[in-house]
Amino acid sequence: GAVVSQHPSWVICKSGTSVKIECRSLDFQATTMFWYRQFPKQSLMLMATSNEGSKATYEQGVEKDKFLINHASLTLSTLTVTSAHPEDSSFYICSARDRGLGSNQPQHFGDGTRLSIL
């Protein structure tokens, strides 16, 4: 089945640090990848849609200069949380769809990154 790898799985760092999270589709190509954030006891909230070779599309209320997204290839998207602060502490999850399967097919998720800012 489709596998999405996300790295790192856990990050603890000081306030002001920038943190990069990688999302890779291991056995398929993904024109589009998605970045979600989940706070405790809440649903997954879409932050942005990452498009290979073009700029990401951010959801309302998500600062694009704060959350930098790069989708340089069909198998890799990165999310960089710049100058992270404690309020950025959350569970970040990426997902991807196989571009070869057309529309109306499921997204496959990575295992998420637990980000804790001290």
Added chain:
Amino acid sequence: DQQVKQNSPSLSVQEGRISILNCDYTNSMFDYFLWYKKYPAEGPTFLISISSIKDKNEDGRFTVFLNKSAKHLSLHIVPSQPGDSAVYFCAASPRRGSQGNLIFGKGTKLSVKP
């Protein structure tokens, strides 16, 4: 304003019985619905989906029912097994032509007791 609602935060079922998880949505533009299962500290795993042109989709022990007029879908698991214990998320996607972003409910924690 939540577009996808899972009103039951938790559900407890005896092993071997049926588990029924419910989901309501408000946006009539949604035309593709999915259920994901999530264990702690892991990403969601795709379980089953249904297109708006259908009212039922079955895959082994899992069946999803869609009632478009009521904007309601449900996931039936029968027979339930202890390994089914997890958080189940309902998700919806807008019509074709969109990039396929998903709107998630808050999840229902299912506990299947031996």
